[in-house]
Amino acid sequence: MLESLLCFKHLSDESSILNLLESSKDYFETIEGISPDINTACSILYHRPPGVNLSQKNTVGIFYNQIIIGLADMIFGYPKTHTVYIGLLLISPNYRKTGIGRISMRELERHIVEQGYDTLRIAVVRSNAVVKEFWRKIGFIETGEVKEYRGTRIYSTCEIMEKTL
Numbered sequence: 001m002l003e004s005l006l007c008f009k010h011l012s013d014e015s016s017i018l019n020l021l022e023s024s025k026d027y028f029e030t031i032e033g034i035s036p037d038i039n040t041a042c043s044i045l046y047h048r049p050p051g052v053n054l055s056q057k058n059t060v061g062i063f064y065n066q067i068i069i070g071l072a073d074m075i076f077g078y079p080k081t082h083t084v085y086i087g088l089l090l091i092s093p094n095y096r097k098t099g100i101g102r103i104s105m106r107e108l109e110r111h112i113v114e115q116g117y118d119t120l121r122i123a124v125v126r127s128n129a130v131v132k133e134f135w136r137k138i139g140f141i142e143t144g145e146v147k148e149y150r151g152t153r154i155y156s157t158c159e160i161m162e163k164t165l
Contacts, residue, residue, distance in 0.1 A: 006103060008111075011059045011071060014041035020068050023092050030128050033153025044073050044088060052078055062091070062104050069095045072108055076117065083119040083162075084112050105138055113165050120165065123158040125149050132159070139163045 011017055021028065021036035021044075028036040048057050056077050062070035070091040078085045091101050112120070122140065124132050126149070145160035 006100070006107070007063045007066075008060045008104075008107065009063060011045065011061045014038055014045055017041050017044065017059075017061065017068065017071060020071065020090070020092060023094070024090055026093060027090060027128070031125055031154065032151040044071070048075060049078065060108070062100070064095065064100070070100065070104060072104065074108075074112075076115070079121070080119070082117050083121050084117045085121045089122075101134060102138055109165055118165050120163045122161050123147065123149070124161060125151075125154075125158045126156045127154055132161075135161050 015038075018036075018038060018041050021040055025035045028034060028040060032040075045059050046054065046057075048054065052075055057073075057075050059071060059073045061068045062072065071088065072086060072090075073088040075085040075087060077083070089101060089105070091104075109120070120140070122135060124135065140161040140163045143160045143162055146157050147160065149156045149158040
């Protein structure tokens with residue numbers, strides 16, 4: 001069973017995720033307009049909104065047979081106390097459409113509920129709107145909020161979606 005072969009580990013070293021990012025350059029070209037590099041990895045691990053402590057941020061690697069195949073970047077207690085903001089759920093192109101994203105979210109949700117949080121929040125960038133269907137299928141709904149998005153070379157908007165746990 002796929003679930004039994006997945007494990008999750010906290011990531012704190014940008015070099016540990018660089019290969020994953022480079023293999024997922026389609027995503028970064030769509031969202032940022034550039035190919036990922038070590039600066040992209042640093043941004044994933046350390047960038048956060050103003051007023052958010054680094055201790056609230058958690059970047060988790062998704063491993064399959066001990067190989068990193070994805071990551072989830074989350075901020076706990078943002079923008080509200082009982083909300084977890086998912087800044088990025090990235091699955092390697094070789095593992096997309098296999099159920100790993102859905103399984104990973106189910107496991108992350110279980111952990112998030114155990115920590116006392118009751119809402120998940122994401123922002124879907126218009127240039128990557130193809131992923132909205134994934135988020136809908138796992139229970140997220142549009143809030144009606146639309147915000148400005150500024151990638152490195154791409155300026156767009158993003159739609160906010162939430163899921164009550």
